[in-house]
Amino acid sequence: MIVAENLVKEFKVYERKPGLLGSLSTLFSREYRLVRAVSGVSFEIPAATKVAYIGANGAGKSTTVKLLTGIMRPTSGRCLVAGLEPYRERRGNAANIGVVFGQRSQLWWDLPVPDSFRILRRIHEIPDAVYRRNMALYRELLDLDALGNTPVRQLSLGQRMRAEVAASLLHDPAVVFLDEPTVGLDLILKEAVRELINRVNTQLGTTIMLTSHDMGDITAICDQVLVVNRGEVVHQSSMHDLLRTADTRAVVFEYQGGPRPEQAVTLIEQQLDGVSAKQSEGGRIKVEYPAPRWTARQVMGFLLEHFDLTDCVAPEPDLEMVLRRIYTGRAGNREVAA
Numbered sequence: 001m002i003v004a005e006n007l008v009k010e011f012k013v014y015e016r017k018p019g020l021l022g023s024l025s026t027l028f029s030r031e032y033r034l035v036r037a038v039s040g041v042s043f044e045i046p047a048a049t050k051v052a053y054i055g056a057n058g059a060g061k062s063t064t065v066k067l068l069t070g071i072m073r074p075t076s077g078r079c080l081v082a083g084l085e086p087y088r089e090r091r092g093n094a095a096n097i098g099v100v101f102g103q104r105s106q107l108w109w110d111l112p113v114p115d116s117f118r119i120l121r122r123i124h125e126i127p128d129a130v131y132r133r134n135m136a137l138y139r140e141l142l143d144l145d146a147l148g149n150t151p152v153r154q155l156s157l158g159q160r161m162r163a164e165v166a167a168s169l170l171h172d173p174a175v176v177f178l179d180e181p182t183v184g185l186d187l188i189l190k191e192a193v194r195e196l197i198n199r200v201n202t203q204l205g206t207t208i209m210l211t212s213h214d215m216g217d218i219t220a221i222c223d224q225v226l227v228v229n230r231g232e233v234v235h236q237s238s239m240h241d242l243l244r245t246a247d248t249r250a251v252v253f254e255y256q257g258g259p260r261p262e263q264a265v266t267l268i269e270q271q272l273d274g275v276s277a278k279q280s281e282g283g284r285i286k287v288e289y290p291a292p293r294w295t296a297r298q299v300m301g302f303l304l305e306h307f308d309l310t311d312c313v314a315p316e317p318d319l320e321m322v323l324r325r326i327y328t329g330r331a332g333n334r335e336v337a338a
């Protein structure tokens with residue numbers, strides 16, 4: 001549904017000399033340096049997937065989204081969204097996609113939200129039944145009516161974001177690009193937006209491309225992950241496989257009888273080299289072990305042998321920790337393959 005082939009975007013940044021005279025001379029100067037925001041990115045995202053496009057600040061995420069939505073033209077390379085080249089076929093592309101840029105509004109600044117929606121309905125020629133179905137869904141999940149007739153410019157960030165997300169989905173687009181769609185939202189609204197995106201994906205097979213610095217958004221929504229670093233894709237896999245690259249695993253257990261918790265902790269740490277154990281509330285013990293040095297089978301075997309377990313959970317590895325390793329260049333597909 002979304003294809004990028006060797007996508008490159010460079011910006012010319014004119015060097016600015018200090019001082020007023022410097023600023024003036026910048027106007028006439030031809031000196032610039034090239035910033036490569038997107039540096040030969042290739043990927044393929046199948047229809048109906050929910051992919052997280054993640055990377056540190058300045059990694060090139062928003063620029064990629066701008067290329068895929070046709071706002072910018074690639075310096076070289078090619079992209080296709082629902083079979084169209086976004087920059088060349090902007091109108092056709094606009095009918096197929098929905099976009100939210102958390103940092104800037106797609107709504108009419110001076111109009112109340114309901115008016116913006118009526119305009120979008122006309123622009124996209126949305127059939128009555130679709131419009132009614134979607135408005136009912138937004139009412140249910142986003143409490144849109146609460147925004148009343150306030151012009152968009154007077155809404156709070158969170159109020160506006162609700163309307164932005166709804167507006168991007170109004171015409172049942174095949175693909176939705178969400179660039180930080182939950183900035184400024186409180187916990188409850190974040191939940192609602194995640195629920196909305198997931199429902200639309202399940203019910204209509206909408207392809208979702210999400211960038212966010214909120215790990216909660218990513219884990220609640222996405223099943224696939226693309227990680228970019230300095231304009232290059234450094235990891236691409238399912239969310240499941242990304243989490244499996246973590247070098248630490250955890251297991252939390254409860255037990256009855258036997259050693260006291262302090263003794264249990266000491267026993268585990270003494271017997272399993274490199275494994276750490278901590279007491280947590282309710283007499284639970286959290287064990288963290290380096291993988292693949294220790295296997296789940298070995299660790300569980302040890303616990304079953306020494307404790308009368310009454311409960312046991314193995315939490316997912318921490319996404320933030322996994323990403324930190326990739327951002328700092330110590331993990332990712334590349335290194336794994338090398």
Ligand SMILES: Nc1ncnc2c1ncn2[C@@H]1O[C@H](COP(=O)(O)OP(=O)(O)OP(=O)(O)O)[C@@H](O)[C@H]1O
Nearest residue numbers: 011013035037055056057058059060061062063064
């Ligand atoms: N219009 C522009 N002119 C010059 N440089 C730009 C322009 N837009 C982006 N850049 C540069 O390109 C790089 C990538 O920027 P981009 O906005 O794509 O990053 P991002 O991954 O979205 O970051 P963030 O997480 O902070 O939103 C940055 O170094 C940025 O300074």
Ligand SMILES: [Mg+2]
Nearest residue numbers: 061062063179
């Ligand atoms: Mg960005």
